[in-house]
Amino acid sequence: MEPVVTHVPNEKENDRAIKGRGTSEAAWQSTDQLSTLPEVEPETLVPVGARAVIVAPHPDDEILGTGGLLARLSDLGRKVLIIAVTDGTASHPDSPEWPAARLAATRPQETRDALQRLRMRHVALVRLHLPDGGGEIFESDLSRALEAHLEPGDVVFGTWRYDGHPDHESVGRAVTAVAAALDLPFVEVPVWTWHWATPDDSRVPWSRARRIVLDEATLARKVHALKAFRSQIEADGSTGRDAILPEHVLERLTRPYEVVLI
Structure with a gap:
């Protein structure tokens, strides 16, 4: 999820900053x-015979944005492919406790643990190992990878093109373009939007927004899955920094519904 970013490239003004x-x-x-x-x-978003493809900028984004949806799709017997764009190695800059090599080994394992906690069936996972924080640098490589992995009948989910984090926005742009070229439906998922936006914010395309309602049991599965990301939800003792995903961030992402843009 990488909340260390405090700027948005290629914008005339810093109006979607992730800060505070x-x-x-x-x-x-x-x-x-x-x-x-x-x-x-979920059965409307991903009809019978379709495969859901979740494109996650960092390990944890697939659960934060669509963990409840994934649980519901699993219960429906839908096939799921998760494309992990980066290994999340930039989440703890200059941290003796969490150097890049440890993150590269730990964060993918956290995703695997989270998917097990969701009780996912029929799920495949592809890792692209693109540079965390690469944003526009990895966009063309991501596009080529998507072209290789997407198939007719897929429904593609990715972070919103204006979500506020450069990696999230690059993923959104790449998936939008490739899905359009392949004539595949693309569903955008706001993640950091809930940080910088407000309820009356006209920058959010509310007319496209839909709620995926999660029952109590499904929400509990999502919350249990999020607890697998210990590198992100625990404070860094070596730097004194707060958790990457502190409680006030998790509160916005563990509502009894998930919001997608269709």
Whole structure:
């Protein structure tokens, strides 16, 4: 997820910056903006015979953005392919406790543990090992990889093109372009949007937003899966930095529904 980034490249103004604590979940819940979004069922998003392809910029993004959806799709017997773009080695800069080599070994294992906690069936995982923080640098390589792995009948999910993190936005742009070229449906997933946006924010395409409602058991599976990412949810004792995913961030991403843009 990589919240160390505090700028968005190629923007005239830094209006989607990831800094501070962001918009609180209490602020989001103080209005009916999210609770009144139209609902969409997983079986509608991914019909019988289709495969869901989740393109995750970093290990944990697939669970943060679509963990509940993944659990529901598994229960429906849908096939799932997760394309892990990076290994998340830039999450702890200059950390003696979490050097890049340790992160490269640990974070992919955390994803595997998380998928087991979700009780996923019919899931395949492809790792591209592109540079974490590469953003536009890896965009062309990602596009070529997507062309090689996507198939007719796929429904592709990726982070929103304007999510605020350069890697998330590069993934969104690459997947949008490749899915369009292959005539495949693409569903965008906001992750960092809930940090910088506000309930009345006109930059968010609310007309495209839909809720995937999670029952209590499904939400519990998602929360259990997120606890597998110990490198991200525990403070760094060697630097004194807070967790990469502190409670106020997780609160925004463990609602009883997930929001997608269709």
